[in-house]
Amino acid sequence: MADGMRAAGHTTLAERLTTADASRCAFASYADLFSLPEAQGGGGTTAEGEASEILEDLLVELVAALTSEHSATEAPHDGAWQDRERILAHARAEADTSGQAQGSLSVLRRALNVATTLMALKPWSGVARWATPKLMVRDLAQVARYLARGEKDASGLTLDSRVRNRLHEALGDAPAVVVAHSLGTVVALEALHEHRAVTPLLVTLGSPLSMRTVVRPRLLPQPPRTPERVERWLNFWDKDDIIAVRPLLERDVLANTAGVLPRSSRIDSDGIWVHSAGKYLAQAAVAGPVAEALMSAEARSAS
Incomplete structure (x- = not known):
């Protein structure tokens, strides 16, 4: 994010946040809550019970959304268009659960097959061919496990509650600019409904919130709305972000x-896996408004 702030012309603030004022930044880390070393896949890439069913639904909606986007293109039906059509048809067949073996391992294998097929939509090769599908399945599996509202700990807290508690700990009681990525956008939306302090700016990156048949109906509270204490909401998406x-x-x-609604803007990054938080944060369009919100908060405090 400091790189993005520098690119947006906020070099002084970027230097302060990485040195003297580093303590002003809190990172709500909860990756460890998804780690089940004894489970097949490890590293959070697992899905049992209802989470397995949600993962299947996520795959179907993902392919359906990409198919709809492809069908709406106005480009002539040339060779490239036909190749994309063939790839998406193959992915639809792989995502179809009818007649498929059930169980978490079967779902994960199917998810990896679908992800690998979808990677053929881009001219990637080498490391991207095996690394990117695994990252995609890991992220989708974690979304599914969070939305399943299960995996209770010894005290009876579900996984999603424990994840939100990490964010509450990071936020504390003071106003804060919140930057959320991927599953974190779901966590932030739900947690900020419970947060009493003002959020001058909410920034969401690579969000799956609008997956209408899987994610949106499972959000809490319903219907999904901007949290009351959020004063501004900016949402960024990359043209090549498959999530x-x-x-x-x-x-x-x-x-x-x-009357606060999210305002969505497209950004364009390069590289193998544009869904990563680092790709988004390094963009001046993303980091610039964060810097401006922090400086505005400083000005208000000084006055």
Whole structure:
């Protein structure tokens, strides 16, 4: 993010946040909560019970959204268009659960097959061919496990509650600019409904919130809306981010009583896996508004 701030012309603030004022930044880390070393796949790439069913539904909706986007293209039906059509048809067949073996291992294998097929939509080779599908399946599996609202600990807290508690600990009681990525956008939306302090700016990156048949109906509370204490919401999506297949959140989220809705903007990154938080944060369009919100908060405090 400091790189993105520098690119946006906020070099002084970027230097302060990486040195003297580093303590002002809190990272709500919860990756360890998804780690089940004894489970097949490890590293959070597992899905049991209802989470397994949600993962299957995520795959179907992901392929359906990409197919709809492809069908809506106005490009002539040339060779490239036909190749994309063939790849998506193959992915639809792989995602179809009818007649398929059930169980978490079968679902994970199917998910990896679908992800590998979808990677053929881009001219990637080498390391991208095996690394990117695994990253995609890991991220989708974690979304599925969070939304399953299960995996209780010894005290009876579900996995999603434990994840939100990490964010509450990071936020504390003071106003805060919140930057959320991927599953973190789901966590932030739900947690900020419970948060009493003002959020001057919420930034969401690579969000799956608008996956209408799987994610959106499972969000809490219903219907999905901007949290009351959020004053501004910016949402960013990359044209090649396969997780953010329905990127215009303002179409699927209601405004809070102040009329605040997400405002979605497209960015373009390069590289193997553009869904990564680092790719988004390094963009001036993303980091610039964060810097401006922090400086505005400083000015208010000084006055």
